[in-house]
Amino acid sequence: MKRKTFLKSLAGAAALALAPMAVLAQDAIKIGEINHYKRMAAFAEPYKKGIELALEEINAAGGVIGRPLEFIFRDDQGKPGEAIKIAEELMTRDGTVMLTGTILSNVGLAISSLAGEKGYVYLASEPLADSITWASGNAYTFRLRSSTYMQAAMLAEEAAKTGAKRYATIAPNYAYGKDAVAAFKENLLRLQPDAEFVTEQWPALFKIDAGAEVQALERAKPDAIYNVTFGPDLAKLVREGTDRGLFDGRTVLGLLSGEPEYLDPLGDEAPEGWIVTGYPWYGITDGPGKTFVDAYQARWDDYPRLGSIVGYMTAQSIAAVLTKAGSTETDAIRAAFKGLEVDTPMGRITYRAIDHQSTMGAYVGRTAVVDGKGIMVDWSYKDGANYLPSDEEVRKLRPVTD
Amino acid sequence: MGLFIAQVLTGLANAGALFMVASGLSLIFGVTRIVNFAHGSFYMLGAYIGYTLMQVLPGAVGFWGAILLAGLAVGVLGVLVEVLVLRPVYRAPELFQLVATFGVILVIQDLALLIWGPEDLLGPRAPGLRGVVRIMGEPIPKYDIALLVITPFVALGLWYLITKTRVGVLVRAATQDREMVGALGVNQAWLFTGVFALGTALAGLGGALQLPKGGADLMMDFNILTAVFVVVVIGGMGSLPGAYLAAVIISVLNVFGVTYLPQSTLVLMFVVMVLVLMIRPYGLFGREEVAGEHGQVGEPERPFKPAGLQVRLLVGAGVATLAAMPLYASTFSQVLATDILIFCLFAASLHFMLGLGGLVSFGHAAFFGGGAYVAALMVTHADSPMELAFILAPIGAGLAALIIGWVCLRLTGVYFAMLTLAFAQLIWSLVFQWGDVTGGDDGLVGIWPAEWLKETTVFFYFALTLSVGGIIALRHVAHSPFGYALRAARDSARQAEATGINTKRVQLLAFGLAGTMAGLAGGLFVFSKGSVFPNELEIARSFDALIVVFLGGVKTLAGGVAGGAFFKGVEDILVRFEYWRLALGLLIIVVVILAPDGIVGSLRKAAERVGLLKRGEDTT
Amino acid sequence: MTNPALETKGLTKAFGGLMAVDNVSFALAQGELLALIGPNGAGKSTCFNMLMGQLRPTRGSVHLNGADITGLSPRRIWRMGVGRTFQITATYASMTVIENVQMALLSHHGQVFRIFPHAHKMHRDRAMALLEMVGMAAQAERHCAVLAYGDLKRLELAIALAHEPSVLLMDEPTAGMAPRERIALMQLTADIVRDKGVSVLFTEHDMDVVFAHAHRIMVLNRGQLIAEGNVAQVREDPRVQEVYLGGGTVFASEGAAENA
Structure with a gap:
């Protein structure tokens, strides 16, 4: 680590240490933001920067309903129980008007359950679990990011175009992995009924035995491989798989693999030709998407990750909902969220009244290595609205109505 | 056939790093009797330092040199930790040092984040070893072959060191009989330091060696820890050949597990561990000589009497102050107090068997989370009323404790602790894997109290009554x-x-009672949070309780409760700051060094010294 | 004659090929103070451990007041009225002296699994009486961990007596004690035998102690009983002389022993 960044971190630490004691602007509207800042620092830091950038812009433009907007950031250590406690503190002591945050699905589900019980509005910003808006959905919980189902459906659509028949899947052995495989299967079999799943591999999260997994995948002789692993697991899988020739002549689909958070650490060993969902910020050359990238780079001297744009859109959504509600009362916010439309760097998104899911989409493209770095090429933006089940199905999936 | 051989080779290559890390842990335990939870952190440091050195040093010489230097550097850090943190607490009660090593974990986590940043680092390739060789048509990465060759050399080197050199004689003597080393006229302190340095250097070496197969990330420390403990326990604590054999068995089995039982990746290791320990209670090469078999280490606990009038009044006043909280404190204070009370009951239940029974459990979360899950499953699947589900939480946890205790109590000391850990992990993986019933890691949500209990203040009184009542x-x-x-x-x-005392039955019932009380705490927990996730069954949860019991004072009756209240209170304040892990880790280390008798024990001694309390008879 | 208090027939324990105890038969009469002596490694402790149930005999039987107790667990044998003290003292270091005895009394009364009463109030008077008997009453409230070794031995005796045993097995009761303490402890044991009709079998290294107090002596060597009889008979026995050859000092102090 460079000395400059070290000093910056120290300064940041000092600033944060003093933050709780600083006098807050008196009439600010406060939002409680709970996240795993330490446990998942690589994801939470860009996310937080995205929020901060949006806040600066919002407040420079006069805030919302005439008041400045302020986020209170709290670390939950990645533990659902801690998050619940902090949520209570934010809502009952710190005077926040609503909650947002979390990357891990289980923490998001815990806060969502609390929100439903106590009547707090909660915008689940990053967690992907389908159940947040469906099986465990409730009247007070909304979600920004395109869910596991939506992103898997986008990849299934691409997969059906390749003509591959024999599919192998590899996904971390936990809820997200299972949801991602189930959604992919469901959508692919609908589009291509003769597709066949020849093996399913379930490595333990962050404990992948990549050599063994590659051997097992190879043994099944698939035409295509659907990958859900990420982080250090992905790095190991890509390395072993490339070395052992697993990907040669095969179609590979990677859920989230194109997000800078996962693609960048692979450097020049990033896989080539994978069909992935991700965020090709470097390729966005015009429109609000470009404006955001420029503003972010100017503000932070760093490029945006997927978390950055999610954070930015979170703050935008909250500003929009408060403006629409014209009040900070829970019921007004809740009512305003239904059908809320927000103009974001990804275009206009809508928070659907039927299941509280936003129509934020994702970028789907192919990976390539250029100048020693993995990037997405031939990408296009897929509107999330097109990858959700029919309203009838959604009503079956979501027992709660409101 | 080709595939079979390729699979075996993959398993053997995987065994390399695992063996190095495990042999280090085993050596450290064998000689110093320290269960070094921070061992995974040294492994992580080895990877990071190795990565940094490889950026600076060029070529093949630079690559291999970087690996060796990383091992050396981590060994030096190990010396620092041993001298500064562990040496002051060797005289503390058995296993107390593991609390200090837990503090070290937290400190290293934050320092690594500060120095190397949050993003995963992809390990550099070994120069000249990119690509594969084909064996019977199957591709095997060249670096795997290199690992296959290197590991036996390291193992042989260690074997030579232990069996053929004077240092080795001392190490073996110390492993078998610690007093003897003193009799041989050896400076025991430096022997311990040396072994700790060697053990941590091996961990660092393992971390650096695996770089070409993966990289360095901030979760490596915990991710390898369980596997390493399993290997050490299966092999027999303190045994190097055992560690090698166990590393090979686990790695090779894992490869076949991945191919033929892809869903088994979570449980396989722990099933093997439980089976081995049930057939060979001290591991494959272990000896029936464990810490704790001669009663407790250090000075014995003081006799105690039921509290006198003065103390009762004091406790009564304390409870009354708590009970009056809704009159003067905010809603959130009641939420926080509820959290702390529940945790104190959990800690007190562990303290009951650890302090009074000398039964150190590394898996107590099984009963806390178990109780929570019993209640949540009743609500989710049987639509049972909250009251019934709540009552079943302690009963279910108690029954589980009786069954698990019955198996585990065949062993003693550290092996008992390890077997409880294995069972807790089995339950965790069952809950994690069985998504249809337990919701997997998406947990069970919407588990809220009955209408009459919904109010925060009412629930606070409910928790207060049952926690204080339980304690x-x-x-x-x-x-x-x-x-x-x-x-x-x-x-x-x-x-x-x-x-005429049936000691096993006494201990079993105590285990059951502790499990019941942990289950009660778990029941309170799930209805206060409204949801439960596998986190509540995790090793980290068990450690939470273990650490507060040790910090509070094992040999004092109030240790669990005092430690729980102190730790939770401090944690709630510290996590508001960015570098809270560093602060918390340092705080734990300072408490461990300043108060080796725990907070309560050390306060009592201090009070005696200044004459506030009557002095106990000197037992030294 | 009534049944002997304790009787063994052909008691044998083999560890692999080694006969640690080889075909040992003897009887402990009611109210007798019987010594079992022999050099180190003669098999005394193995013998004791078989009598008390810690070891299962390879062959042979043990009868207590006529009842077969061969191979029963220590707890069962204790329940049938056999008490023991250990060569290396075993007491509850975290408790006070009187609590140690109370614990034994709680077990005696089958109250170990009670969770409602306060233990420290139970059987205090009886515990105090037992401590009185072994001369430890003054130290009743002391922390067990700080006691002198001789006091621990006496405490152990009180613990063993709490159960009102009919047979008491004492494994080197005076080991590690000063000479004056040894005499006192054996005198105490002799008094108990006389007053309570307890039968005692003890092993001992110190021949002064043995010759001064034992009613009868058995000599064990290499697992076999080689001699048996009263003090004078054993002392004269040439085989015993041979076994203890070189240990002349043991026999030299006979005058002192007789005067004790």
């Missing part, structure tokens, strides 16, 4: 004949058996 009940049992028998079984099982 008082545990204290009362401590003073009962059963509590005395539990201490008798700990102090001298020989005498207890010879005077």
Whole structure:
């Protein structure tokens, strides 16, 4: 680590240490933001920067309903129980008007359950679990990011175009992995009924035995491989798989693999030709998407990750909902969220009244290595609205109505 | 056939790093009797330091040099930790040092984040070893072959060191009989330092060696820890050949597990561990000589009497102050107090068997989370009313404790602790894997109290009554004949058996009671949070309780409760700051060094010194 | 004659090929103070451990007041009225002296699994009486961990007596004690035998102690009983002389022993 960044971190630490004691602007509207800042620092830091950038812009433009907007950031250590406690503190002591945050699905589900019980509005910003808006959905919980189902459906659509028949899947052995495989299967079999799943591999999260997994995948002789692993697991899988020739002549689909958070650490060993969902910020050359990238780079001297744009859109959504509600009362916010439309760097998104899911989409493209770095090429933006089940199905999936 | 051989080779290559890390842990335990939870952190440091050095040093020489230097550097850090943190607490009660090593974990986590940043680092390739060789048509990465060759050399080198050199003689002597080393005229302190340095250097070496197969990330420390403990326990704690054999068995089995039982990746290791320990209780090459078999290390606990009037009044006043909270404190204070009370009951239940029974459990979360899950499953699948589900939480946890205790109590000391850990992990993986019933890691949500309990203040009184009630009940049992028998079984099982006390049954029932109380805490927890996730069954949860019991003071009756309240309170404040892990880790280390008798024990000694309390008779 | 208090027939224990105890038969009469002596490694402790149930005999039987107790667990044998003290003392270090005895009394009364009463109030008077008997009453409230070794031995005796045993097995009761303490402890044991009709079998290294107090002596060597009889008979026995050859000092102090 460079000395400059070290000093910056120290300064940041000092600033944060003093933050709780600083006098807050008196009439600010406060939002409680709970996240795993330490446990998942690589994801939470860009996310937080995205929020901060949006806040600066919002407040420079006069805030919302005439008041400045302020986020209170709290670390939950990645533990659902801690998050619940902090949520209570934010809502009952710190005077926040609503909650947002979390990357891990289980923490998001815990806060969502609390929100439903106590009547707090909660915008689940990053967690992907389908159940947040469906099986465990409730009247007070909304979600920004395109869910596991939506992103898997986008990849299934691409997969059906390749003509591959024999599919192998590899996904971390936990809820997200299972949801991602189930959604992919469901959508692919609908589009291509003769597709066949020849093996399913379930490595333990962050404990992948990549050599063994590659051997097992190879043994099944698939035409295509659907990958859900990420982080250090992905790095190991890509390395072993490339070395052992697993990907040669095969179609590979990677859920989230194109997000800078996962693609960048692979450097020049990033896989080539994978069909992935991700965020090709470097390729966005015009429109609000470009404006955001420029503003972010100017503000932070760093490029945006997927978390950055999610954070930015979170703050935008909250500003929009408060403006629409014209009040900070829970019921007004809740009512305003239904059908809320927000103009974001990804275009206009809508928070659907039927299941509280936003129509934020994702970028789907192919990976390539250029100048020693993995990037997405031939990408296009897929509107999330097109990858959700029919309203009838959604009503079956979501027992709660409101 | 080709595939079979390729799979075996993959397993053997995987065994390399695992063996190096495990042999280090095993050596450290064998000689110093320290269960070094921070061992994974040294492994992580090895990877990071190795990565940094490889950026600077060029070529093949630079690559291999970087690996060696990383091992050396981590060894030096190991010396620092040993001298600064562990040496001051060797005289503390058995296993107390593991609390200090836990503090080290937290400190290293934050320092690594500060120095290397949050993003995963992809390990550099070994120069000249990119690509594969084909063996019977199957591709095997060249670096795997290199690992296959290197590991036996490291193992042989260690074997030579241990069996053929004077240092090795001392190490073996110390492993078998610590007093003897003193008699041989060896400076024990430096022997310990040396072994700790060697052990941590091996961990660092393992971390650096695996770089070309993966990289360095901030979760490596915990991710390897369980596998390493499993290997050390299966091999037999303190045994190097055992560690090698176990690393090979686990790695090779894992490869076949991945191919033929892809869903088994979570449980396989722990099933193997439980099976091995049930057939060979001390591991494949372990000896039936464990910490704790001669009663407790260090000075014995003081005799105790039921609280006098003064103390009762004081406790009564404290409870009254708590009970009056809704009159003067905010809603959130009641939420926080509820959290702390529940945690104190959990800690007190562990303290009951750890302090009074001398039974160190590394898997107590199984009963806390178990109780929470029993209640949540009843609500989710049987639509049972909250009251019934709540009552079943302690009952279910208690029954589980009786069954698990019955198996685990065949062992003693560290092996007992490890077997409880294995069972807790089995339950965790069952809950994690069985998504249809338990929701997997998406947990069970919407588990809220009945209408009459919904109000925060009402629930606070509910939790207050049951937590304080549970803690008082545990204290009362401590003073009962059963509590005395539990201490008798700990102090001298020989005498207890010879005077007709069925020590195993006493310990089993104590285990069951502790499990029941942990389940009660779990039941309170799930209805206060409204949801439960596998986190509540995790090793980290068990460690939470273990650490507060040690920090509070094992050999004092109030240790669990005081430690729980102190730790939770401090944590709530510290996590508001960015570098809270660093602060918390340092705080733990400072408390461990300044108060080796725990907070309560050390306060009592200090009070005696200044004359506030009557001095106990000197036992040294 | 009534049944002997304790009787063994052909008691044998083999560890692999080694006969630690080889075909040992003897009887402990009611109210007798019987010594079992022999050099180190003669098999005394193995013998004791078989009598008390810690070891299962390879062959042979043990009868207590006529009842077969061969191979029963220590707890069962204790329940049938056999008490023991250990060569290396075993007491509850975290408790006070009186609590140690109370613990034994709680077990005696089958109250170990009670969780409601306060243990420290139970059987205090009886515990105090037992401590009185072994001369430890003054130290009743002391922490067991700080006691002198001789006091621990006496405490152990009180613990063993709490059960009102009919047979008491004492494994080197005076080991590690000063000479004056040894005499006192054996005198105490002799008094108990006389007053309570307890039968005592003890092993001992110190021949002064043995010759001064034992009613009868058995000599064990290499697992076999080689001699048996009263003090004078054993002392004269040439085989015993041979076994203890070189240990002349043991026999030299006979005058002192007789005067004790």
